[in-house]
Amino acid sequence: MELGERTVAIVGLGYVGLPIALLFAGQGFTVLGLDADRKKISSLQIGRSYLPDIADQQIASAISSGRFSPCMDYERLGEASAIIICVPTPLSAGQLPDLSYLENAAIETGKALSIGQLVVLESSTYPGTTTEVLVPILERESGLTVGKDFHVGYSPERIDPGNKQFAVRDIPKVVSGVTSDCLRRTESIYCEVFQSVVRVSSPEVAEMTKLLENTYRLVNISFINEMAILCDGLGIDLWEAIEAAKTKSFGYSAFYPGPGVGGHCIPVDPQYLQWRAGEFGLKSGFIELSERVNQSMIDYLADRVEGVSESNCSTRTALIYGAAYKKDVDDIRESPSIALMERLQDRGFIVSYHDPLVREVWVNGKRMRSVALTEERLSQSDCVIIMTDHTGIPIDRIVSHARGILDTRNVTAGYSERHIDRVGSGNFGNYRKNPHR
Ligand SMILES: NC(=O)c1ccc[n+]([C@@H]2O[C@H](COP(=O)([O-])OP(=O)(O)OC[C@H]3O[C@@H](n4cnc5c(N)ncnc54)[C@H](O)[C@@H]3O)[C@@H](O)[C@H]2O)c1
Known part of the structure; x- marks a missing residue:
C-alpha cells in the first residue's frame, strides 16, 4: 500500500456500512463514517449501536481508539484515500430501480473528490451501474477523469445480518475495477481486511455476481415454498424429505420453506436484474x-x-x-x-x-x-x-x-x-x- 492510504471513508452506515466501517477500524485503518441520518450519527457519537449484530461496546471502543469518526460532513471525504459507498438501492413505488440514494451519494462524493482517491461501490445494483451511473457523476462533479486522476471499483457486499456463523472478513470479497489500475487499487485495499479476495474482469461481472446469488436464493426459496404447499396437499412431511435429500453431498443444496422472502436484498435485487434485462428486450421467466x-x-x-x-x-x-x-x-x-x-x-x-x-x-x-x-x-x-x-x-x-x-x-x-x-x-x-x- 502507498503512504497515507490507511484512511477510508464509508458512506452509508446501515446494515452493510457500519460492520464494514468497524472491520476496517479493527484492522488498523482510520475510518470516517458518513451517514445522511442525523440520528444514526448522534447515536454512534455517544457509542450506541442501532444494529442487533453490533454491541455498544464495539462502537465505543472504535471511537475511543480514535479509529472511527462518525460525521455528516462530506468535505471530510478529502481525508480518505478510499471512499466506500454503501447506500440503499431500493425499488420505487412502481417497482423500478431507485438509484436516488446512490446518485446523491455520488454527487457529494464527486464534489469532494481529489486526485489519487479510490471510490468503491458496494451497494447491490444492476450490471452497468458503476460505469454508466456512478463514474459519469463522479467525473462531472469533480472535473477529474477515471483511471487517470482517480479510481473506481465495484465490490458487492455479501454480508448476512444475523448470521453468527460467518464473520464478515471471512466471506470472500469479490472485487472489480473500471480499469486495470482501478482493479489493482480496489484489490489492494480489500486484501488488507478480508481473508480472501476474488478478482473479476469488470464491474458488470461483479454486479452480476451479487444479483446471481440473490436471484438464485429467490428462485430456490420460492421453489421450496411451492413444494411445501404441494406436500401439505399430499400429506407428506417436506421437512423430512429435505433432511433425506441433504444426505446426498452433491447436486443438492437445501433451502427451507417459510413465509416468503423479505429484507432489502432477495425481493429487490432480482427486480433490478429483470429491469436491466428489459432494457435489452429480455425477460427472466424464473424471476417472474x-x-x-x-x-x-x-x-x-x-x-x-x-x-x-x-x-x-x-x-x-x-x-x-x-x-x-x-x-x-x-x-x-x-x-x-x-x-x-x-x-x-x-x-x-x-x-x-x-x-x-x-x-x-x-x-x-x-x-x-x-x-x-x-x-x-x-x-x-x-x-x-x-x-x-x-x-x-x-x-x-x-x-x-x-x-x-x-x-x-x-x-x-x-x-x-x-x-x-x-x-x-x-x-x-x-x-x-x-x-x-
Ligand atoms: N442488508 C443486507 O443484508 C445487505 C446485504 C448485502 C448487500 N446489501 C446492499 O447494501 C446496500 C445498503 O443496504 P443496507 O441494508 O445497509 O441499507 P441501510 O438502509 O441499512 O443503510 C444505508 C444507509 O445509507 C444512508 N444513506 C442514504 N443516503 C445517503 C447519502 N446520500 N449519504 C450518506 N448516507 C446515506 C442511510 O441513512 C442508511 O443509514 C444496498 O444496496 C443493499 O442491497 C444489503
Whole structure:
C-alpha cells in the first residue's frame, strides 16, 4: 500500500456500512463514517449501536481508539484515500430501480473528490451501474477523469445480518475495477481486511455476481415454498424429505420453506436484474414465476390462519410472533410478517404482534407496537402465527398456552400437539384446537 492510504471513508452506515466501517477500524485503518441520518450519527457519537449484530461496546471502543469518526460532513471525504459507498438501492413505488440514494451519494462524493482517491461501490445494483451511473457523476462533479486522476471499483457486499456463523472478513470479497489500475487499487485495499479476495474482469461481472446469488436464493426459496404447499396437499412431511435429500453431498443444496422472502436484498435485487434485462428486450421467466409464488404465500398463509382460527365469534384475533423478515435481525423491510398482518386485518382479524427486536411497525397506515407475550394473550388469541424463528423464541410457552398455532418456520417440529399447523409438514388436515384452551 502507498503512504497515507490507511484512511477510508464509508458512506452509508446501515446494515452493510457500519460492520464494514468497524472491520476496517479493527484492522488498523482510520475510518470516517458518513451517514445522511442525523440520528444514526448522534447515536454512534455517544457509542450506541442501532444494529442487533453490533454491541455498544464495539462502537465505543472504535471511537475511543480514535479509529472511527462518525460525521455528516462530506468535505471530510478529502481525508480518505478510499471512499466506500454503501447506500440503499431500493425499488420505487412502481417497482423500478431507485438509484436516488446512490446518485446523491455520488454527487457529494464527486464534489469532494481529489486526485489519487479510490471510490468503491458496494451497494447491490444492476450490471452497468458503476460505469454508466456512478463514474459519469463522479467525473462531472469533480472535473477529474477515471483511471487517470482517480479510481473506481465495484465490490458487492455479501454480508448476512444475523448470521453468527460467518464473520464478515471471512466471506470472500469479490472485487472489480473500471480499469486495470482501478482493479489493482480496489484489490489492494480489500486484501488488507478480508481473508480472501476474488478478482473479476469488470464491474458488470461483479454486479452480476451479487444479483446471481440473490436471484438464485429467490428462485430456490420460492421453489421450496411451492413444494411445501404441494406436500401439505399430499400429506407428506417436506421437512423430512429435505433432511433425506441433504444426505446426498452433491447436486443438492437445501433451502427451507417459510413465509416468503423479505429484507432489502432477495425481493429487490432480482427486480433490478429483470429491469436491466428489459432494457435489452429480455425477460427472466424464473424471476417472474418466483415473484408470483412468493407473493401468493401471504394469501396461502392467511387461508391457513382462517382454518386454525375457525371460531364462531364475530371477532377473530391473530397474534404474530416475529415482525422481522428473518431470525435475529430487526429489519422489517419487505417483511412477509407485515404483509400478513395487513392481509389478516383486511379479512377482519384483530391483529397484534410480538417481536423482541422490533418495537413498532406500520400496518395499513397505522402504527402498532410489539405486545408482551403473556400467557393470557397467547390463550386469548384464536391463532398464534410463528413468522420469525428468533433465537430464544419461547416455544414451550407458546405451545402450552396458544389455542391454535400456525408455524411457518418449523420451530414446533418434535411437538405432537394437534393444535399446531406446521407449514410443509403435511399435517394440515390433522389440525385440532388445543383441547386445554
Ligand atoms: N442488508 C443486507 O443484508 C445487505 C446485504 C448485502 C448487500 N446489501 C446492499 O447494501 C446496500 C445498503 O443496504 P443496507 O441494508 O445497509 O441499507 P441501510 O438502509 O441499512 O443503510 C444505508 C444507509 O445509507 C444512508 N444513506 C442514504 N443516503 C445517503 C447519502 N446520500 N449519504 C450518506 N448516507 C446515506 C442511510 O441513512 C442508511 O443509514 C444496498 O444496496 C443493499 O442491497 C444489503
